[in-house]
Amino acid sequence: AQSVAQPEDQVNVAEGNPLTVKCTYSVSGNPYLFWYVQYPNRGLQFLLKYITGDNLVKGSYGFEAEFNKSQTSFHLKKPSALVSDSALYFCAVRAQTGANNLFFGTGTRLTVIP
């Protein structure tokens, strides 16, 4: 079975500090991994994805994520947080073979404090 865990419901960080939003996954075989962001009253927006190749993936708005196969993790990071980064972040996974469903985590609310 495929699943995603986002262990933190809420992450608070001061503006200018680095941020990390954690994600671990469970799939059979190799994964495709995604991060999405949701701003208030908006749909989800794609940030970045890991398909294959380099473990460090760079995405929109200065975000990056590192795929760690041994730890089955795909943590989202940004070197310097902005107040405008405050939003709800979702990690998602699907296996490279088998069912086509994309499985989402429960979301982490990031608050960047001015």
Next chain:
Amino acid sequence: DADVTQTPRNRITKTGKRIMLECSQTKGHDRMYWYRQDPGLGLRLIYYSFDVKDINKGEISDGYSVSRQAQAKFSLSLESAIPNQTALYFCATSSVGLAGGTAYNEQFFGPGTRLTVL
């Protein structure tokens, strides 16, 4: 994403009523999806369609039905709404990848429909 539109944006209805949520897209994508979002549960897949003639159940299809009227339109129906179907509903689309592979293509989401069943 303005390329994926959902109507209505908000709806309040009563238990037992039939409700239809509509989704249209101008991205030219073949693949469309319906999700519901509940606080603390993330997004869960209700139905998905890979083309006009292809409809598949997702994780939580009971109590829902869908219709793919055209490549650009995918509607979700609640035949007899119940209060635990109160949620935020999202439509999404994705393209067919290289050599027919689709798994690695990101999905594009509509703005959502907030449905309340009293």
